[in-house]
Amino acid sequence: MNHKKMTALIAVMSAMVLSSCSKQSAETIPKDSGSMQTKLNLDTTSITVSGISSGGYMANQYHTAFSKQVNGAALLASGPFGCAQGDLKIALSQCMNVSEDLDIEPLYKNMLSAVEHKTIDPISHLEGDNVWIFHGKSDRTVSRKVVDAQQALYQKLNANIKYQVDSKTGHGFPSLDYGVECAETKSPFINHCSLDATSQFLSFLYPKAENKNTVSQESNGEIIEFEQAQFLAKGENNTLADIGYLFIPSSCLSGERCQLHVAFHGCQQNVETIGKVFIQETGINRWASENHLVVLYPQTKSTYMPLNPKACWDWWGYTGADYLTQSGAQLKHVNNMVRDLAKILN
Numbered sequence: 001m002n003h004k005k006m007t008a009l010i011a012v013m014s015a016m017v018l019s020s021c022s023k024q025s026a027e028t029i030p031k032d033s034g035s036m037q038t039k040l041n042l043d044t045t046s047i048t049v050s051g052i053s054s055g056g057y058m059a060n061q062y063h064t065a066f067s068k069q070v071n072g073a074a075l076l077a078s079g080p081f082g083c084a085q086g087d088l089k090i091a092l093s094q095c096m097n098v099s100e101d102l103d104i105e106p107l108y109k110n111m112l113s114a115v116e117h118k119t120i121d122p123i124s125h126l127e128g129d130n131v132w133i134f135h136g137k138s139d140r141t142v143s144r145k146v147v148d149a150q151q152a153l154y155q156k157l158n159a160n161i162k163y164q165v166d167s168k169t170g171h172g173f174p175s176l177d178y179g180v181e182c183a184e185t186k187s188p189f190i191n192h193c194s195l196d197a198t199s200q201f202l203s204f205l206y207p208k209a210e211n212k213n214t215v216s217q218e219s220n221g222e223i224i225e226f227e228q229a230q231f232l233a234k235g236e237n238n239t240l241a242d243i244g245y246l247f248i249p250s251s252c253l254s255g256e257r258c259q260l261h262v263a264f265h266g267c268q269q270n271v272e273t274i275g276k277v278f279i280q281e282t283g284i285n286r287w288a289s290e291n292h293l294v295v296l297y298p299q300t301k302s303t304y305m306p307l308n309p310k311a312c313w314d315w316w317g318y319t320g321a322d323y324l325t326q327s328g329a330q331l332k333h334v335n336n337m338v339r340d341l342a343k344i345l346n
Contacts, residue, residue, distance in 0.1 A: 040253070050076075051076070051266070052076040052077055052269075059262070079095045082110050083149070096146065097146075100145065111123055121326075171189065172190055176194060188268075202287045202293075211290040221288070223246070224246050245299065247285045262296045270302075278297070
């Protein structure tokens with residue numbers, strides 16, 4: 001694939017406290033705490049993303065818009081790129097619980113038009129990317145037909161797809177040992193299904209990871225918080241929460257070369273709503289700590305102007321007509337975080 005296998009190390013000096021045995025539920029460390037100097041060697045030219053529900057739509061949008069730098073995606077309970085066509089009515093009627101097949105041809109043509117206008121990266125960069133897609137049998141919020149359309153569009157783009165549909169999960173993130181009953185759909189939208197979805201999709205996205213099959217019961221690293229608005233240009237409106245989060249494994253804090261994964265929470269899964277449950281209980285940090293993977297957890301916020309009371313990511317256009325493009329408010333904001341991650345650690 002063009003450009004994707006190129007790597008670049010970013011050397012950053014930062015001040016942090018390094019715990020020799022930090023648990024996943026460890027207290028969040030502010031970015032300016034501690035006095036220990038450590039060097040973070042981070043490759044941000046070939047990243048992966050994941051997300052559930054609105055976060056799945058957002059991960060899909062980020063993967064597509066910035067496909068030169070995104071090398072794979074895990075998408076849970078979400079639909080195809082551009083499904084809502086910038087219209088909340090379409091989002092609610094055609095992109096959630098439907099009984100008929102979705103026509104992906106108009107969506108594909110819209111992608112080609114966006115490429116032609118250079119508002120997203122060429123779709124050729126999606127070819128061969130590992131894409132893990134999940135739908136729960138008990139999910140009545142986003143139907144199988146919608147997720148099928150996501151799979152069909154990626155198939156048309158010649159991605160390397162793994163589609164899992166054999167779990168009885170409700171509308172939630174399937175977990176090995178945490179959350180509500182598997183078939184339920186309720187907060188915190190993490191479901192105890194005896195299914196380690198995180199290990200499955202991260203092992204698929206990182207097939208060469210050395211320790212992918214020996215995930216520890218506890219994470220070993222630090223969760224730090226940072227101000228998300230620092231990644232906006234002067235005068236730009238902040239459509240996200242004030243604070244975002246970053247998990248850094250101890251190995252990465254010690255100078256190991258590490259990669260980056262961006263995890264998008266779903267509606268009503270932001271810290272403002274459920275605390276750090278999504279950050280701490282999906283198992284992403286446990287896998288990441290064994291496999292030298294820094295995890296970025298950007299955060300949304302609940303608003304009524306624009307109308308977003310459940311703190312969803314923008315997959316229907318509440319931040320503007322360009323929400324699907326590299327200039328879209330949230331896509332651009334998150335990409336600025338990825339590109340200038342050093343700011344978080346300074």
